[in-house]
Amino acid sequence: DAGVIQSPRHEVTEMGQEVTLRCKPISGHNSLFWYRQTMMRGLELLIYFNNNVPIDDSGMPEDRFSAKMPNASFSTLKIQPSEPRDSAVYFCASSSQGGGNEQFFGPGTRLTVL
Amino acid sequence: SQKIEQNSEALNIQEGKTATLTCNYTNYSPAYLQWYRQDPGRGPVFLLLIRENEKEKRKERLKVTFDTTLKQSLFHITASQPADSATYLCAPPVSSNTGKLIFGQGTTLQVKP
Numbered sequence: 395d396a397g398v399i400q401s402p403r404h405e406v407t408e409m410g411q412e413v414t415l416r417c418k419p420i421s422g423h424n425s426l427f428w429y430r431q432t433m434m435r436g437l438e439l440l441i442y443f444n445n446n447v448p449i450d451d452s453g454m455p456e457d458r459f460s461a462k463m464p465n466a467s468f469s470t471l472k473i474q475p476s477e478p479r480d481s482a483v484y485f486c487a488s489s490s491q492g493g494g495n496e497q498f499f500g501p502g503t504r505l506t507v508l
Numbered sequence: 509s510q511k512i513e514q515n516s517e518a519l520n521i522q523e524g525k526t527a528t529l530t531c532n533y534t535n536y537s538p539a540y541l542q543w544y545r546q547d548p549g550r551g552p553v554f555l556l557l558i559r560e561n562e563k564e565k566r567k568e569r570l571k572v573t574f575d576t577t578l579k580q581s582l583f584h585i586t587a588s589q590p591a592d593s594a595t596y597l598c599a600p601p602v603s604s605n606t607g608k609l610i611f612g613q614g615t616t617l618q619v620k621p
Contacts, residue, residue, distance in 0.1 A: 398551075425607050437552070437597065437611040450608055485551050489607055496542065497609070499551030 398500035400486050406506045412474040415503045418467055419488030427497060428461055428471050429485040437485070443469065476507045510536045514598060514612035521588055522620055529583040529615045531598030538600035541581050542609065543572055546595045552611075555596075556583075588619045 399418040407413055419426050427442040441451040443463045451461070458477070463469040473480055483504050487497040513532045521527050531541070540559040544552035558565045558574045558581065565572045571584040585592050595616045599609040 427607075429611075436613045439608060439610075442608060444607075450606070487551070491607065495607065496554035496557065497552075497607075499553070502549075502551050 398486055398488055398498055400484075400500035400503050402503060403501060404504045404506075406508065407476055408508050409477055410475045411507075412472065413476045413480075413505060413507075415471040415484050415486075415505070417469045417471070417486030417500060419469070419486070420498055421467065423488035423490050423498070424466070425489045425491065426463060426469050427487040427489075428469070429487065429499075430482045431485060431502075432482045440471070473505075476505075478507045481505055481507050510534070510602065510610055512598060512600065512610050512612040514596075515615045516613055518616040518618055520618045520620065523589060525588055527585040527588050527592070527617055527619070529596050529598075529617065531581040531583070531612055533579050533581075533600055537576060537579075541572075541574060541598060541600040543581075543583050544597040544599060544611075546597060546614065552597055585617070588617075590619045590621050593617055593619050 401416045424445050428440040429437050430440055431437045440453045441461045442449055446463045459473055461471045483502045485499050485502045487499045489495045489497045511534045515530055540557055542557045543555045545555055546552040556565055556567055556572045558572045560576055569586045573582045595614040597614040598612045602608045
């Protein structure tokens with residue numbers, strides 16, 4: 395198995411532009427998580443899905459952020475419009491059950507908003 | 509609110525020694541706790557899970573303890589090697605019926621040859 399796949403690996407954009415991050419979870423996993431990691435705030439959960447349904451989006455910072463999971467093998471995190479304070483590493487992770495099981499992380503997308 | 513604390517200062521030890529990392533939690537009692545390893549430029553990798561009814565768990569040179577009275581988990585690496593140098597994150601769940609984890613800030617371990 396290729397593991398969790400994220401794209402792009404690096405994204406540099408200008409303030410105000412739309413950014414879309416993509417994630418392909420491990421086949422057979424039914425939970426998907428989007429995290430953001432910064433030096434100041436560490437690893438923060440933004441949103442997670444169970445069986446393609448958003449369960450908890452309380453970590454989404456504001457309306458500029460949105461996430462979708464149209465099917466079991468694909469999810470997107472969109473920021474529109476982007477701001478410099480959104481610069482961070484965004485990780486996607488998947489697991490086989492909602493609770494107690496280990497999470498498998500992707501390599502992350504390093505986002506820089508100028 | 510639930511709070512997870514790990515030593516923010518880096519831990520520097522000599523190769524061959526035992527490294528001990530601490531994770532303290534407050535304001536709740538998690539049913540289990542996970543430990544992850546993160547290398548620079550990579551995503552965290554799962555290492556061990558310990559449940560509240562387990563005092564200790566081992567995996568090769570790794571040992572994790574879970575003291576529900578002290579509200580603390582200790583993570584030990586015995587016979588440490590330079591390849592063990594990384595950041596280690598503890599992550600208990602928000603509640604027992606959810607996969608949502610709260611990650612600590614992590615402790616960076618540096619093992620010197």
